[in-house]
Amino acid sequence: MAEDRLIQRMILALRNRATSVSTLRLGVGDDAAVVAAHPHSDWVVSSDAFLEGVHFWADTHPAHSVGYKALARATSDLAAMGATPRFYLLTLALPPRRVGRWLDEFLSGLREAAGLFKMTLAGGDTTRNPKVFISMTVIGETAPGRAIRRTGARPGDLIYVTGALGAAELGLRLLKNSSRRAMKTSLPLKAHLYPKIHLRWGMWLAQNRVTSAMIDVSDGLSTDLGHLCAASAVGARLRADQIPCVPTPRGKPNPLELALNGGEDYQLLFTVRPNNLKRLRRAPRFAELSEIGRIVAHRQLTLVRADGTEKRLVPRGWDPFRPK
């Protein structure tokens, strides 16, 4: 059973009426949930699991990077809603052999990320486990009603991405195959260990009401564009030659494959109505963006190559439940 279907099953089984004075504006199924907590702001909340043996290897990944990335991954879901991050809650399960230096370095990396994103620890829990298990809950804010959902894309909307795709997957492969020394200077390795998240872009897009839908590319473009299109009940046509790929030595692995199916880049993927393009072009860092395709009514993802040939794009990004 794939992760998406598992999540759908859980949402259906647990569905009930919102029971609160604080209205639940948007429930599960997006990057984060939105709660109308305050007359001047909505709260945006999300949880993310990060596991040794599934998402990282404690003998391969430096503990400092694990701490940084644990918060960065979760907070990227706030970026994808256009929210300003505020608080985090950490559940950390550790084997006894990791409570010494490993934990110090983990906490140092986490502290660095919290400083960078301006977030404050608001709670947590610790326990023991044979492997390191991290669950991070993040809380952010947006102006009322301004959180950007996955559901608003319409046929004719243009598709944008904030930067190059595939770097983190390339870094992961380098980490698995290379010597430690060779990797230190590698940009892809940095993209994998210390992913940049796009909070400023998210906030700018929310404040300026430019986008119709947004998601962060955590599981790979083919998978996350699939999520956005499924939530909006639309399809998409991507232009292969417009997708910003990272170069690879002698073209191996194939840069386009990496960009389509590699995970953990945490770029923002968003759609814009043609009549909002003028506003988007006024963005201070518009030049960073790539326009990579267009939303269509037919609910299918299509990749259009430079020579005009087409193929159907199947989600092949990260899924922890997919048989290997």
Place this chain on the structure above:
Amino acid sequence: MAEDRLIQRMILALRNRATSVSTLRLGVGDDAAVVAAHPHSDWVVSSDAFLEGVHFWADTHPAHSVGYKALARATSDLAAMGATPRFYLLTLALPPRRVGRWLDEFLSGLREAAGLFKMTLAGGDTTRNPKVFISMTVIGETAPGRAIRRTGARPGDLIYVTGALGAAELGLRLLKNSSRRAMKTSLPLKAHLYPKIHLRWGMWLAQNRVTSAMIDVSDGLSTDLGHLCAASAVGARLRADQIPCVPTPRGKPNPLELALNGGEDYQLLFTVRPNNLKRLRRAPRFAELSEIGRIVAHRQLTLVRADGTEKRLVPRGWDPFRPK
């Protein structure tokens, strides 16, 4: 390293200034954190980890009970702050063999608890793991400034508990030793599998400003009274014959030992200034309470037996990091 020291280390390593428009009223170190989100209410947030092999055994504990208890445990921390529960976020890691019937029953138990506590799913994450790993984040509300902390106990305050202690630990022992059939009708077993949490007491105490400090007894009276006293920089004298214990067959295991050191009863333990006693006696269910001792200035826990002899009380409740 004990869990308490590990948590202290994490809090120190991750401490920074609250960086938000929404002031963080109370940070980590209590049952939950409190955020001033709204002019008419504070938000109370907490996370709790619940693991196969540490907190439950998937072959012994029914999946339905695991689902119920996952939310009940976490929400008891909201009860201990006097908060009204609103939302929960679930991180669930599962081995592939648990995604069938086990997951259905887990979700059914969770749904039952969410209905009972009037809580709505606001997000979550799933992934695979060799064992079941649950991290639950809960969000509740109190009137501004009314959340009850652990820090307000003063010498002379009286110590109360909402009900009997030791039942859940007795139930756990029955579960480990008895045949399944014999256990079905057992009240201690029910206390272990479907713990009652004391939300109404928590809310009443917060609304009526009766208590000076409060905690839920999740790790055992000796440990949790220790937490409350440490947070308030005080000590306590407990009267052994006033502690409400559950009866055991032929007095084995010793009921007082169970009450002092058995975990997971989720009773509320709170302190009351003598001049607030009149108000406490007006509580609709005052008869449920037991007065078990008194707060003292000397920072030590003392158990006073019925014959007047005394012994120092050492925390011997649940600690996942304590060597066995």
